[in-house]
Amino acid sequence: MLSTKEKKALLKEHDTSEKGLGASEAEIRLKQYGFNEIKAKKKKPLIIMFLEEFTDLMVIILILAAGLAYIGGEMTDATVIMFIVVLNALIGFIQKFKAEKAIEALKKMVAPHARVIRDGEEVQIEAKFVVPGDILVLNEGDSITADAVLLEANELEAMEAALTGESTPARKLTHDLEETRGTEAQRENIIFMGTNITHGTCKAIVIATGMNTQMGNIATLTTETKKEKSPLEKELFRIGVFVGKISLVISALLLLVGTFIQGKPFVETLLFATAVAVAAVPEGLPATITIALAIGVQKLARNNAIMKQLASVETLGSTTVICSDKTGTLTKNEMTVKELYFDSHIASVHGVGYAPTGYINIQKDGKNLISLGKEQSPYEDYELAGKVIKTVKEQNPELYISLQLFMAGASMCNNASLAEKEGAWRILGDPTEGALITMVEKSGFSRAGFEKEYQKVHELSFDSTRKRMTVIVKTGEGKYLAFTKGAPDSIVEICTRYMHEGTPHSFTKEVKDRYAENNMGMAKKALRVLALSYRELTAEEFKSAQKNDSFKQENIEKEMIFLGLAGMIDPPRPEVKAAVTMAHKANIRIYVITGDFGLTAEAIAGQLGIIGGKRKHRIITGEELNDIKDDELKKLLGDKKSDIIFARVSPQHKLRIVTQLKKLNEVVAVTGDGVNDAPALKKADIGIAMGITGTDVSKEASNMVLADDSFSTIVMAIKEGRTIYDNLKKFVFYVFSCNIGELLTVFAAILLSMPAPLTAILILAVDLGTDVLPAVALGIDPSEPGIMDKKPRDPKERIMNKPFVLRYLYLGLVIGSIVMGVYIWTLYRYGWTWGEPLTDESLTYLKGATMAFATMVIIQMVNVFNARSETNSIFQLKFFSNLWLIGAILISIILTIMMTEVPFLQHYLGTTGLNPEDWAIIVSSSLLVLVVEEFRKLVVRKRIARAVKV
Numbered sequence: 001m002l003s004t005k006e007k008k009a010l011l012k013e014h015d016t017s018e019k020g021l022g023a024s025e026a027e028i029r030l031k032q033y034g035f036n037e038i039k040a041k042k043k044k045p046l047i048i049m050f051l052e053e054f055t056d057l058m059v060i061i062l063i064l065a066a067g068l069a070y071i072g073g074e075m076t077d078a079t080v081i082m083f084i085v086v087l088n089a090l091i092g093f094i095q096k097f098k099a100e101k102a103i104e105a106l107k108k109m110v111a112p113h114a115r116v117i118r119d120g121e122e123v124q125i126e127a128k129f130v131v132p133g134d135i136l137v138l139n140e141g142d143s144i145t146a147d148a149v150l151l152e153a154n155e156l157e158a159m160e161a162a163l164t165g166e167s168t169p170a171r172k173l174t175h176d177l178e179e180t181r182g183t184e185a186q187r188e189n190i191i192f193m194g195t196n197i198t199h200g201t202c203k204a205i206v207i208a209t210g211m212n213t214q215m216g217n218i219a220t221l222t223t224e225t226k227k228e229k230s231p232l233e234k235e236l237f238r239i240g241v242f243v244g245k246i247s248l249v250i251s252a253l254l255l256l257v258g259t260f261i262q263g264k265p266f267v268e269t270l271l272f273a274t275a276v277a278v279a280a281v282p283e284g285l286p287a288t289i290t291i292a293l294a295i296g297v298q299k300l301a302r303n304n305a306i307m308k309q310l311a312s313v314e315t316l317g318s319t320t321v322i323c324s325d326k327t328g329t330l331t332k333n334e335m336t337v338k339e340l341y342f343d344s345h346i347a348s349v350h351g352v353g354y355a356p357t358g359y360i361n362i363q364k365d366g367k368n369l370i371s372l373g374k375e376q377s378p379y380e381d382y383e384l385a386g387k388v389i390k391t392v393k394e395q396n397p398e399l400y401i402s403l404q405l406f407m408a409g410a411s412m413c414n415n416a417s418l419a420e421k422e423g424a425w426r427i428l429g430d431p432t433e434g435a436l437i438t439m440v441e442k443s444g445f446s447r448a449g450f451e452k453e454y455q456k457v458h459e460l461s462f463d464s465t466r467k468r469m470t471v472i473v474k475t476g477e478g479k480y481l482a483f484t485k486g487a488p489d490s491i492v493e494i495c496t497r498y499m500h501e502g503t504p505h506s507f508t509k510e511v512k513d514r515y516a517e518n519n520m521g522m523a524k525k526a527l528r529v530l531a532l533s534y535r536e537l538t539a540e541e542f543k544s545a546q547k548n549d550s551f552k553q554e555n556i557e558k559e560m561i562f563l564g565l566a567g568m569i570d571p572p573r574p575e576v577k578a579a580v581t582m583a584h585k586a587n588i589r590i591y592v593i594t595g596d597f598g599l600t601a602e603a604i605a606g607q608l609g610i611i612g613g614k615r616k617h618r619i620i621t622g623e624e625l626n627d628i629k630d631d632e633l634k635k636l637l638g639d640k641k642s643d644i645i646f647a648r649v650s651p652q653h654k655l656r657i658v659t660q661l662k663k664l665n666e667v668v669a670v671t672g673d674g675v676n677d678a679p680a681l682k683k684a685d686i687g688i689a690m691g692i693t694g695t696d697v698s699k700e701a702s703n704m705v706l707a708d709d710s711f712s713t714i715v716m717a718i719k720e721g722r723t724i725y726d727n728l729k730k731f732v733f734y735v736f737s738c739n740i741g742e743l744l745t746v747f748a749a750i751l752l753s754m755p756a757p758l759t760a761i762l763i764l765a766v767d768l769g770t771d772v773l774p775a776v777a778l779g780i781d782p783s784e785p786g787i788m789d790k791k792p793r794d795p796k797e798r799i800m801n802k803p804f805v806l807r808y809l810y811l812g813l814v815i816g817s818i819v820m821g822v823y824i825w826t827l828y829r830y831g832w833t834w835g836e837p838l839t840d841e842s843l844t845y846l847k848g849a850t851m852a853f854a855t856m857v858i859i860q861m862v863n864v865f866n867a868r869s870e871t872n873s874i875f876q877l878k879f880f881s882n883l884w885l886i887g888a889i890l891i892s893i894i895l896t897i898m899m900t901e902v903p904f905l906q907h908y909l910g911t912t913g914l915n916p917e918d919w920a921i922i923v924s925s926s927l928l929v930l931v932v933e934e935f936r937k938l939v940v941r942k943r944i945a946r947a948v949k950v
Contacts, residue, residue, distance in 0.1 A: 016133040020117030029131035036209035053089035143696035148204035154459035156200035292779030296724040304707040316721025331570040335435035342564025343402035356441035401502030409483040491531035498562035522567035526603035579712035598647035617643035734867035740812025757852035773888035
């Protein structure tokens with residue numbers, strides 16, 4: 001531990017002070033040292049990214065075909081093919097570029113932050129703005145954002161595996177100045193960027209940032225891990241490869257038939273075979289899926305759910321179980337102390353939030369004894385509050401002693417701070433500790449006053465195993481006091497006496513039962529209860545512990561004096577009840593897993609509808625869980641007719657619960673905010689970290705970060721995950737049904753020995769007009785009605801199951817039949833007879849091919865509405881709910897009209913103008929695909945209705 005003199009010398013050496021840097025000095029140093037960040041690897045130049053669009057197998061085939069057409073003198077075909085290739089490459093490049101930028105923007109939303117002291121105040125800033133000389137304030141779970149030398153350290157341990165490879169945390173200690181000049185990488189008083197605090201708290205002076213840190217020295221300059229493909233992406237890629245192989249075989253057959261049997265020119269046949277391959281293969285499928293997922297991720301981010309991986313989006317929709325914390329997730333995380341019990345007195349605390357405005361009524365035997373504080377803030381009226389306290393001291397000195405010790409413990413055993421900004425009071429640190437500070441200020445005492453009276457000399461940080469925290473302070477009289485706060489049962493077990501009328505008395509069973517009764521009463525009111533205790537250490541005891549570095553909890557947290565209870569309310573979030581109802585309708589089970597008291601959790605769960613009604617429920621504590629074997633726990637979790645609240649549990653218990661749920665083949669989403677939550681977050685299918693209260697370690701281990709910490713955001717994200725998956729199915733169905741329609745049209749003409757209704761150029765034009773904009777627009781279709789009334793989908797379910805394949809095959813057959821019908825009818829209408837040869841330049845053929853082309857495009861525009869739902873009629877869906885889709889269809893129709901009516905495009909595409917009667921035939925025949933699919937959906941809905949009745 002550094003002496004005051006050594007601290008001053010260390011601060012002077014690094015040109016800073018205990019008040020930290022001033023804003024202007026920090027700005028100067030930022031310019032001098034640059035941003036505190038590891039330099040990223042160089043990005044690919046945009047031109048390289050664009051050229052990569054031409055490396056796809058199908059694109060290479062098209063380019064070769066264009067080259068052959070050019071050599072064969074088919075300049076028009078070569079020009080059109082290359083125009084389409086370049087246009088598709090531009091579209092793909094722009095989409096991927098925008099998706100990449102969107103993901104980068106999301107990463108910035110979860111950029112690391114640091115707590116530093118600037119101008120004497122503790123503030124939170126982006127880690128990249130940290131500069132040498134800044135004083136970092138670090139607690140358990142925080143990531144270390146720069147190399148720094150320790151100024152103060154309490155029970156400090158840091159995980160340095162990223163630097164050293166050691167899997168156990170390293171002990172960190174303050175040393176005298178001579179020791180700070182050793183080999184930096186091995187010094188115990190240096191903490192390093194890229195590591196994290198696993199235990200304890202500290203203050204440290206930043207000595208290196210960015211590339212000047214140890215992490216910067218060994219950085220590989222590769223900051224991004226390779227993105228993992230999701231099961232869906234892998235499946236769609238396999239589908240694309242399979243269809244690609246089939247199409248190449250078909251194209252080879254067409255090439256052989258056209259060249260050697262039909263006697264057509266090789267170049268013309270090659271172009272036609274290539275066009276058929278392109279029509280059959282959704283070559284942009286994997287890229288479009290990635291874009292659809294990226295769009296979904298952006299939408300989730302706008303609604304406070306930040307996904308760290310695209311692959312996790314689809315998993316969301318399969319979630320069957322949510323394991324949720326209580327505090328901050330189901331509740332507001334705005335703690336307010338409402339009730340006290342100390343020295344056999346009950347006290348009611350008035351005022352809400354963190355504003356230190358209100359008063360405290362102390363009661364005895366059901367009557368008001370005295371009121372502390374004033375309606376206005378004690379910060380603004382210390383004198384008046386001080387007079388009230390002075391009155392208590394004079395009239396009831398015994399009560400004053402108990403009250404003063406209780407408030408001192410609440411104030412000193414605390415790492416939060418309270419501040420006013422723009423008229424609003426806020427806390428920096430743990431909300432529970434913030435509530436205690438607010439209570440102290442309401443009482444007429446003050447945090448500032450206690451800090452003048454007591455000097456904090458050591459801290460035993462809170463941990464989830466012992467459920468308490470202890471600080472040692474030195475009084476002005478040279479005495480040493482240990483104050484401890486924590487869970488009531490945890491505090492009771494280390495106390496042998498209790499404070500009554502200003503004097504310690506033996507902590508008998510009768511007194512313990514009385515405190516337990518009050519604890520239970522507060523818990524039933526949904527109050528979270530904390531207990532406080534203290535004891536005096538002798539000077540010899542303190543010096544011995546200091547000398548031997550034996551500030552261990554078993555040496556300090558013993559034979560303590562119980563001071564009292566503080567019950568605080570963290571009200572349920574108003575939006576959560578509706579989210580719970582939605583989750584239950586969606587057949588998603590909810591388990592509350594909390595370190596809080598069981599009755600408190602039960603009261604909150606009851607208010608929110610998580611438990612109640614006809615369903616049974618039980619509370620299982622961590623202590624009980626220790627006696628339950630895995631098989632029994634698995635059986636309890638498998639009982640879907642009973643709800644369970646897990647209370648007073650540790651993160652190790654949470655990991656065990658998640659493990660057993662996964663053995664039951666449940667898809668588990670679990671929330672967490674602490675260091676020890678990391679294993680459970682990693683084990684879960686969807687690990688969800690708290691964005692406001694979560695530690696850096698929990699955020700790193702998670703798949704999703706809640707920017708608002710709310711449970712309702714989890715349910716919203718699950719709904720969005722289901723929607724995204726459904727939209728991907730819509731997209732796949734749309735593309736494959738349309739491609740099957742194109743293939744069947746081509747092969748029907750060959751089987752009937754008819755002139756091809758769609759030339760190579762027209763097939764490519766169809767793909768350009770239909771596969772790009774409407775397909776992408778389907779990816780952002782809004783949720784279907786009743787999407788959260790269904791059971792979660794089986795994650796093992798294949799998108800290409802038998803009903804799905806049969807549906808797009810039959811609809812492809814309908815599309816092909818309608819297009820061929822229009823084509824044949826048009827040819828007969830213009831005087832053609834069966835078997836009569838047609839030249840490419842004849843009006844009859846041009847009319848037939850143009851009608852087939854226009855019908856194929858329009859029918860696919862109609863089919864996009866079929867794709868919007870597997871069972872719901874389009875008349876049940878809101879027509880204008882997806883304006884992007886309407887816009888995409890209008891653009892495609894306008895392009896089609898231009899291709900048939902603009903002379904310049906007619907020349908290149910081999911089309912001719914159509915009259916109103918022609919368009920009437922095209923539109924009316926295209927609507928047949930809607931009628932057929934609507935009839936199928938009606939039959940399916942009736943079948944489902946009958947099954948439900950049974």
